[in-house]
C-alpha cells in the first residue's frame with residue numbers, strides 16, 4: 001500500500017538525553033494517525049521533525065517518496081496546529097484565516113470564498129469580523145484549525161490541539177475534527193497523551209514511551225492485544241501482576257498455578273500478567289481462583305469500580321453489581337482473558 005509519509009530510523013538526542021531512538025512510522029494517505037504516550041516520551045519532537053521544525057540526528061523523513069529531511073517547514077505541504085493557538089490578536093477572524101492565502105497572493109475574491117468555506121466547515125459562519133479576544137478558547141481553537149485548513153495541506157499536524165479545552169468541549173471537538181478529516185480526506189498526525197482521545201479518533205495509534213515505539217495498531221488492536229505491559233497499562237486500566245510461566249498455557253501468579261492460553265515462553269520465565277478490570281468476575285467465596293475482600297466500590301455510570309484485596313494484591317474490578325465494603329468474595333478470570341507479556345526491559 002502506498003504511503004504518504006515515512007519516518008525511517010529517526011533518532012534524536014538533546015545532550016545526553018536520547019529523546020527518539022530509531023523511530024520507524026509509515027502513514028497512508030487520508031489516515032488519522034495518533035502519537036500517544038506519557039509526557040516526555042518524544043511525541044512533540046517526532047511531530048516537529050515531520051513538520052521540519054527540528055532536524056533528526058539520524059534517519060530520514062520521506063514525503064511521497066521524496067527525502068524532505070532537510071527541507072524547511074514552509075516548503076513542505078504540511079500545516080501544524082499547536083496547543084497554543086498562535087492566532088494574531090491584532091487581526092480579526094477573517095484576516096487570521098486569510099493570512100497564509102494573502103502570502104500565497106491569492107485574489108481577494110478567492111480568499112473570501114475560501115475563508116467562508118472553512119468557516120462553514122468549522123461551524124463559525126458569521127464570525128468573520130469578530131476580534132480574536134472576543135472568542136472562547138474552543139472558538140479560537142477552531143479558528144486555528146480553519147487557518148491551517150485554508151492552506152489545503154495534504155497533511156495536518158496537530159499537537160494536543162484540544163489540551164486547553166474543558167471536557168465537554170473537548171469531546172465535541174473530537175467529533176468535529178474527525179468529521180472534518182473524513183470530509184476533506186486530509187491525512188492527520190495527531191499528538192495526545194489522552195488514551196481515550198486516541199482510541200476515539202484514530203485509524204492508527206502509535207504508542208510511545210521513552211523515545212521508543214511500543215506498538216503500532218488500530219485502536220481495537222492496541223486495546224485488545226497490547227504488545228507489552230506498558231501498552232496494556234497505558235491504554236485503559238489493567239491489573240498488572242508479576243508471574244512465572246511454568247509451561248505452555250500454565251502460569252503461576254499470586255502463589256497459584258493458573259491455566260492461560262499463551263505459549264512460547266521459557267520454562268520459569270518471569271512475566272507480566274495483565275488482566276483488564278472488566279474481565280474479572282466476582283464469584284461466591286471459595287468458588288473462584290482467589291478469595292478476596294472488597295475494600296471500595298464507586299459508581300461510574302455504566303459499572304461499579306471496585307477494589308478487592310487478595311493475597312497482598314489490590315485488584316481493580318469493573319462490575320455491574322456492587323458489593324458492600326468488607327464483603328468476602330471469590331475472584332474468577334477465564335484463561336482467555338489472562339494476558340501474558342514479556343517483562344519490559346527498562347531503557
Ligand SMILES: Nc1ncnc2c1ncn2[C@@H]1O[C@H](COP(=O)(O)OP(=O)(O)OP(=O)(O)O)[C@@H](O)[C@H]1O
Nearest residue numbers: 014017019037038039040041042043044045046193
Ligand atoms: N529543545 C529541546 N532541548 C532540550 N530538550 C528537549 C527539547 N525539546 C524537547 N526536549 C526533551 O525531549 C524529551 C521529549 O520531549 P517531547 O516534547 O518530544 O515529549 P512529549 O512526549 O511531546 O511530551 P509532552 O506530552 O509533555 O508534550 C523531553 O525530555 C524534553 O525535555
